[in-house]
Amino acid sequence: MGKQGDTRNTAQTLSRTTPIESLWSLSLKKFCTDKIGIASLFVVLVYSLIALGVSLGLWANEWDELLNEQGYGPISWDYWLGTNFNGQDIFQRAVYSTLTAFKVGLVVSLCSLWLGVCLGSVAGFYSNTWLDELIIWLYGCLDSIPFYLFVAAVSFALKESDIAMYVSMIGVLWTSSCKVVRGQVIKLKSLEFVEAARAIGVKDHKIIVRHIMPNLAPLILIEFSLSFVTAIKTEAILSFLGLGVRDGISWGVMLSEASAEVVAGRYHNFIAASVFMFGLVMAFNQLSDALQDALDPKKVVQR
Amino acid sequence: MHFLRYTVRKILYGIPLILGVTFISFLLMVYFGPEQTYTLLGKNPTPEDLENIRRQLGYDLPFITRYAQYLQEIFTFDFGYSASSNERVLDILARTVPVSIMVSIPGFLLGNGVGICLALCAAHFRGLWPDKLIMFFSVFGMSVSLLIVIIGFQMIFCSSYGLNWFPVQGWDVDSFFDYLKYVTVPTMATSFVAIGYNTRFFRSVLVEEIDSDHVRTMKAFGIHPLIIIIVHVLQNNLIPILTRMIFTIPYILIGGSILIESFFAIPGVGGVTYDAISSGDLPIMKAVISIYTLLYVGVLIATDLVYRLVDPRVELG
Amino acid sequence: MTEPAQKKILEVENLKVRFSSEQGSVFPVDDVSFSLNPGEVLGIVGESGCGKTLTALSCLNLLPFPGVIETGEVWFNGDDVLKLNEKKLRHLRGAKIAMVFQESMTALNPVYRIGSQLSSIISMNRKVSKKQAKALALDYLTAMGIPGAEQRLHDFPHQLSGGMRQRVLIALALACEPQILIADEPTTALDVTTQAFILDKIRGIQASADMATILVSHDLGVVAEFCHRVIVMYCGRIIEKASIQKIFTEPRHPYTVGLLNSIPQVRQKVLHRLQIIEGAVPNLHDLSSGCRFANRCSQAQDRCFREEPFLSGSGGHEVACFYPREVQ
Numbered sequence: 001m002g003k004q005g006d007t008r009n010t011a012q013t014l015s016r017t018t019p020i021e022s023l024w025s026l027s028l029k030k031f032c033t034d035k036i037g038i039a040s041l042f043v044v045l046v047y048s049l050i051a052l053g054v055s056l057g058l059w060a061n062e063w064d065e066l067l068n069e070q071g072y073g074p075i076s077w078d079y080w081l082g083t084n085f086n087g088q089d090i091f092q093r094a095v096y097s098t099l100t101a102f103k104v105g106l107v108v109s110l111c112s113l114w115l116g117v118c119l120g121s122v123a124g125f126y127s128n129t130w131l132d133e134l135i136i137w138l139y140g141c142l143d144s145i146p147f148y149l150f151v152a153a154v155s156f157a158l159k160e161s162d163i164a165m166y167v168s169m170i171g172v173l174w175t176s177s178c179k180v181v182r183g184q185v186i187k188l189k190s191l192e193f194v195e196a197a198r199a200i201g202v203k204d205h206k207i208i209v210r211h212i213m214p215n216l217a218p219l220i221l222i223e224f225s226l227s228f229v230t231a232i233k234t235e236a237i238l239s240f241l242g243l244g245v246r247d248g249i250s251w252g253v254m255l256s257e258a259s260a261e262v263v264a265g266r267y268h269n270f271i272a273a274s275v276f277m278f279g280l281v282m283a284f285n286q287l288s289d290a291l292q293d294a295l296d297p298k299k300v301v302q303r
Numbered sequence: 304m305h306f307l308r309y310t311v312r313k314i315l316y317g318i319p320l321i322l323g324v325t326f327i328s329f330l331l332m333v334y335f336g337p338e339q340t341y342t343l344l345g346k347n348p349t350p351e352d353l354e355n356i357r358r359q360l361g362y363d364l365p366f367i368t369r370y371a372q373y374l375q376e377i378f379t380f381d382f383g384y385s386a387s388s389n390e391r392v393l394d395i396l397a398r399t400v401p402v403s404i405m406v407s408i409p410g411f412l413l414g415n416g417v418g419i420c421l422a423l424c425a426a427h428f429r430g431l432w433p434d435k436l437i438m439f440f441s442v443f444g445m446s447v448s449l450l451i452v453i454i455g456f457q458m459i460f461c462s463s464y465g466l467n468w469f470p471v472q473g474w475d476v477d478s479f480f481d482y483l484k485y486v487t488v489p490t491m492a493t494s495f496v497a498i499g500y501n502t503r504f505f506r507s508v509l510v511e512e513i514d515s516d517h518v519r520t521m522k523a524f525g526i527h528p529l530i531i532i533i534v535h536v537l538q539n540n541l542i543p544i545l546t547r548m549i550f551t552i553p554y555i556l557i558g559g560s561i562l563i564e565s566f567f568a569i570p571g572v573g574g575v576t577y578d579a580i581s582s583g584d585l586p587i588m589k590a591v592i593s594i595y596t597l598l599y600v601g602v603l604i605a606t607d608l609v610y611r612l613v614d615p616r617v618e619l620g
Numbered sequence: 621m622t623e624p625a626q627k628k629i630l631e632v633e634n635l636k637v638r639f640s641s642e643q644g645s646v647f648p649v650d651d652v653s654f655s656l657n658p659g660e661v662l663g664i665v666g667e668s669g670c671g672k673t674l675t676a677l678s679c680l681n682l683l684p685f686p687g688v689i690e691t692g693e694v695w696f697n698g699d700d701v702l703k704l705n706e707k708k709l710r711h712l713r714g715a716k717i718a719m720v721f722q723e724s725m726t727a728l729n730p731v732y733r734i735g736s737q738l739s740s741i742i743s744m745n746r747k748v749s750k751k752q753a754k755a756l757a758l759d760y761l762t763a764m765g766i767p768g769a770e771q772r773l774h775d776f777p778h779q780l781s782g783g784m785r786q787r788v789l790i791a792l793a794l795a796c797e798p799q800i801l802i803a804d805e806p807t808t809a810l811d812v813t814t815q816a817f818i819l820d821k822i823r824g825i826q827a828s829a830d831m832a833t834i835l836v837s838h839d840l841g842v843v844a845e846f847c848h849r850v851i852v853m854y855c856g857r858i859i860e861k862a863s864i865q866k867i868f869t870e871p872r873h874p875y876t877v878g879l880l881n882s883i884p885q886v887r888q889k890v891l892h893r894l895q896i897i898e899g900a901v902p903n904l905h906d907l908s909s910g911c912r913f914a915n916r917c918s919q920a921q922d923r924c925f926r927e928e929p930f931l932s933g934s935g936g937h938e939v940a941c942f943y944p945r946e947v948q
Contacts, residue, residue: 137319137320140320141324141327142327144596145592145595145596146554146557146591148558148561150592153328153588153592156331156335156583157330157335229446236451237449237562240562241577241580241581242580243580252450256450258454259454259566262458262462262464263457263458263461263462263464263471265462265463267464270454270455270458274448278446278447278448278451281446282442282446285445285446286442289442429685516726516727517726519721520721520789522682522713523682523714523718523721524744525709525710525712525715525745526714526744
């Protein structure tokens with residue numbers, strides 16, 4: 001049953017002439033026409049260059065040094081955004097935090113994606129078996145625990161070690177990609193090419209790796225950008241709660257420093273951290289929107 | 304009769320979930336959690352003292368027994384006494400939960416109400432500038448961390464460097480006017496972020512419905528757009544919309560309120576939880592986790608039941 | 621046009637529909653003009669994707685997102701439907717021009733009972749009370765041959781079979797007593813006997829109420845039984861327009877000829893192989909300047925690839941082809 005009559009038919013006519021292999025190149029072409037998408041990709045690249053430069057020691061090396069003996073200092077040629085109560089350069093700290101954000105974002109999103117995709121595709125592939133039930137039960141449990149308390153509890157259990165934040169974020173964030181992947185795999189599983197592979201006796205794990213994983217790629221890309229954003233935003237809140245980055249600096253740490261300062265009229269710290277963080281998160285959000293649009297084959301003709 | 308059986312089955316499904324959560328929290332907080340042996344004993348304890356105190360606190364018991372004790376504590380709501388204030392945990396909750404509810408209700412209503420209205424507007428003008436504008440601000444709201452919003456609003460509305468219209472913090476409510484005075488800025492902060500997420504979600508649900516064939520039929524027969532939206536679009540999507548609204552309740556009460564209440568020094572559950580996290584007050588954390596979980600699983604079951612009750616397409620099975 | 625001097629009930633002029641996308645705009649309906657006489661049944665025929673449904677929807681100004689009407693006029697009762705305001709458009713839809721959709725599965729709201737949906741729509745369009753509307757709905761359901769119509773009113777749409785649902789939709793449209801009925805593939809999803817039954821019922825009511833009707837179909841067989849005049853569309857354009865006899869006895873456009881040859885005919889003395897039209901419908905994104913059918917046409921000459929032919933002809937038989945089949 002066509003949803004929009006001839007619109008759908010037009011789409012069919014179009015897809016008849018476009019081979020499936022060109023889905024990626026088609027998406028790329030579509031992405032290139034999306035001005036906001038390109039702009040946000042550019043912003044993300046700039047941020048990653050900043051982070052790369054920090055990790056290579058090109059800039060923001062003095063983020064931890066007590067440069068200004070008077071403590072708080074105004075904006076000046078030496079300190080672009082002034083200094084904080086310790087006399088540390090706020091601008092350098094904000095720049096250095098970019099590296100922290102990328103570290104947290106990459107580690108958390110990659111690990112949680114890996115976990116989520118593995119468990120999700122297993123659950124989807126063996127849907128309606130005890131394995132599926134077990135995985136559903138697991139993420140059901142994790143969903144029902146209040147997140148910040150879960151982090152706190154993990155942090156206690158790990159004796160307040162630095163990796164507690166990573167472990168707990170990964171431990172919770174994998175559930176969202178697991179759910180999405182599971183749903184998609186169940187859909188893919190019933191498609192003809194998978195049934196055909198099964199019918200000629202291809203082994204299960206080969207079907208998952210050869211036929212199902214490649215078709216999940218667009219989904220994984222989108223989930224990656226989403227969980228990256230979530231990780232960065234969560235880090236800020238955890239740092240405020242004293243559960244985040246312990247030795248080092250992040251926008252979250254800067255914000256929690258700032259929370260006491262703003263009512264006293266010192267907002268350099270606050271503005272520096274929030275502008276840097278907002279820029280990256282906004283760019284990533286727009287990027288994931290653009291990706292979703294570009295990778296959705298149904299939107300080829302429309303919009 | 305069918306429905307009753309269905310209800311019972313759904314409740315039975317909730318049990319493994321509750322067991323799972325309690326097991327995880329038991330492992331993390333009790334089994335691997337910090338032992339209180341040394342804090343209670345002071346300096347240079349003898350091995351016998353150690354042995355004694357461990358026995359008193361039950362650390363020498365086998366795993367299963369300790370878990371059973373933990374379960375018993377939770378199901379009898381016997382959470383003991385706060386480690387920092389020595390107040391009974393139940394009393395603390397009884398005192399703080401109503402405050403949290405009062406703080407979060409306006410934000411909840413505003414966040415969802417405005418979210419639905421904006422989403423309807425965006426879906427109606429799909430692809431045109433009102434839609435683009437609304438969606439831009441929605442992504443904007445999603446991109447600003449709640450932490451930034453709170454600090455920013457506090458700076459703008461509550462400090463002498465900004466407008467200084469509202470008290471910075473506290474909760475000294477005797478009249479409705481007081482209530483408004485203390486609740487306005489927290490409400491603005493929570494709804495600011497919530498509207499961003501909600502608008503986006505509701506729009507995606509509504510756009511799908513507005514495209515549907517039955518809405519087209521109604522349009523083709525000249526039904527008024529307001530009737531279409533209220534009777535055919537909103538009603539049909541009552542379930543996803545309500546589900547989302549209900550599922551945010553546990554989060555608002557315990558998750559988001561941690562930040563709000565600690566920043567504005569509001570004596571609610573969130574504030575207490577914040578203190579518990581920062582001081583390592585396990586009994587309170589245990590209680591909050593358990594109640595959150597019960598609430599969450601309850602909501603899960605309830606929405607499932609409502610779903611079956613409301614939607615004629617779903618047969619009771 | 622050399623139609624007899626009769627007042628037209630609906631006139632569509634130079635209708636052009638645009639769909640925009642990142643790859644550029646396409647025009648799935650391009651420069652379409654036709655008219656409808658009172659009491660006449662007009663068929664619109666073509667392959668899927670030729671723009672026939674969009675043409676029908678344009679008559680109600682009801683294009684799906686993101687389609688817009690680029691140019692054109694749809695005259696009904698002295699008004700241009702495409703320029704009416706929201707309110708006038710609402711009064712027109714249903715009450716004056718009613719449409720039956722192809723997707724009977726989803727065309728009714730799944731969460732309401734059929735009775736309540738029908739009666740609210742009918743009472744709105746006929747300006748009668750809910751109770752009278754319900755009685756009307758019952759009458760028309762019975763007229764459409766729905767057994768136990770009274771009980772059906774209490775059912776939800778998903779409880780009915782496809783054929784039943786389609787009948788309900790048709791009954792709904794007829795109960796509004798419109799001046800024009802637009803039926804978009806009303807029987808395509810149904811089996812042949814049900815199809816014949818339903819078409820027969822529509823025809824009965826159409827003839828007795830003298831209701832002008834537009835039947836959109838890909839099935840020339842259905843059109844032959846039902847229509848007075850036929851429009852053949854290809855790739856957004858009208859390529860032939862004629863009375864039903866002319867189309868079947870002396871089709872002039874090669875595409876129409878091809879369509880006719882691809883109808884299986886049981887009563888034929890010598891069994892031929894069914895003929896097919898070679899090739900596929902061109903992509904709307906890369907249309908060349910010539911005739912849109914040229915790449916599939918066996919008669920195509922150089923000119924057909926360079927220039928686009930326009931409708932011309934006399935005696936109510938128009939064709940858009942440089943080298944139409946000669947009439948004997």
